[in-house]
Amino acid sequence: MTNDEVNAVGCLRYLSFLISYSVFFFSKMPPLLTAFLARTLPKQDWTHEAHLAVGLWHVREFGFDEALTRMRQGICAYNEAVGTANTETSGYHETLTRLWLRVLSTCARKADPKAPFDDLLSQLLASSWADRNLALRYYHRETVFSPLARAQWVEPDRQPFDF
Numbered sequence: 001m002t003n004d005e006v007n008a009v010g011c012l013r014y015l016s017f018l019i020s021y022s023v024f025f026f027s028k029m030p031p032l033l034t035a036f037l038a039r040t041l042p043k044q045d046w047t048h049e050a051h052l053a054v055g056l057w058h059v060r061e062f063g064f065d066e067a068l069t070r071m072r073q074g075i076c077a078y079n080e081a082v083g084t085a086n087t088e089t090s091g092y093h094e095t096l097t098r099l100w101l102r103v104l105s106t107c108a109r110k111a112d113p114k115a116p117f118d119d120l121l122s123q124l125l126a127s128s129w130a131d132r133n134l135a136l137r138y139y140h141r142e143t144v145f146s147p148l149a150r151a152q153w154v155e156p157d158r159q160p161f162d163f
Helices: 003-027 031-038 048-062 064-081 094-110 117-125 147-151
Strands: none
Touching (some): 048 064, 094 117
């Protein structure tokens, strides 16, 4: 075998490994997450609960910082795919995304790391942490729904986080 042939075989083996890993990795994802990442989730199914499920999976899998990066990119891309503009009045919201990922990180840290994802999600959704108005405990409505809070992180102005 020539060096080029050896390199080609090595590349093919590595590519085969990546494909196998990807199939394994994606097979472990909840169907909702797979649809979100593929941008095939129907717009009407992108609910508050769906946001929490996708966010919880991300913080559990990657930790807060990487989850934030991936969620920011994923939500913006998903919005574009379903025709929702990411503007100062619609689409991606930085402050709410960070707030919810902090909540989800706290829940994930307190949970049994070996607990099945569906069990953890069920517990979360049944708790007060899933309240869609949670942000209003920490922010005045005018603050959290401002164009500034949508575009960048804004600290709570009602009370500090207690989690």
